[in-house]
Amino acid sequence: MALAIRLARGGAKKRPFYRIVVADTRSPRDGRFIERLGFFNPIVAPDNPERYRINAERAKYWLEQGAKPTDRVHRLLTQAELMPARDVPKQTKKNQPKAKAQERAAEEAKRKAEAEAAAKEAEETAGAADESAEAAEGGGEETAQSE
Numbered sequence: 001m002a003l004a005i006r007l008a009r010g011g012a013k014k015r016p017f018y019r020i021v022v023a024d025t026r027s028p029r030d031g032r033f034i035e036r037l038g039f040f041n042p043i044v045a046p047d048n049p050e051r052y053r054i055n056a057e058r059a060k061y062w063l064e065q066g067a068k069p070t071d072r073v074h075r076l077l078t079q080a081e082l083m084p085a086r087d088v089p090k091q092t093k094k095n096q097p098k099a100k101a102q103e104r105a106a107e108e109a110k111r112k113a114e115a116e117a118a119a120k121e122a123e124e125t126a127g128a129a130d131e132s133a134e135a136a137e138g139g140g141e142e143t144a145q146s147e
Helices: 056-064 071-079 099-146
Strands: 003-012 015-024 035-040 052-054
Touching: 003 056, 003 071, 035 056, 052 071
Parallel strands: none
Antiparallel strands: 003 015, 015 035, 035 052
């Protein structure tokens, strides 16, 4: 018999409340279960101690017997420090552009950087020419005023 530690839904419409139960995997979600281990109330704030409660001894016992927790129950058991956290799988690269598109984007970024560098260099040369012209004009006026 394959066992699962899972959530059985209770509560009113749009006001969920879950019991954490050990059940045969073939039984319905809210149907027959072997033992009730605790509860989970998703309506309550996450830092509230009344959000979930788990009987740690019985949970450990059922895990030793081979019961497999569902994803949500696994997270709750991890928060209760009864199980280690699951590893996060490596992200796929399907969301990234293909090789040719990446090459085009890299070339475009390179051209844009070169254009910015050339514009900055032109600004600096123009600024240096303005400063030298002002210095030449300003130097002549100062000598004329001092005399």
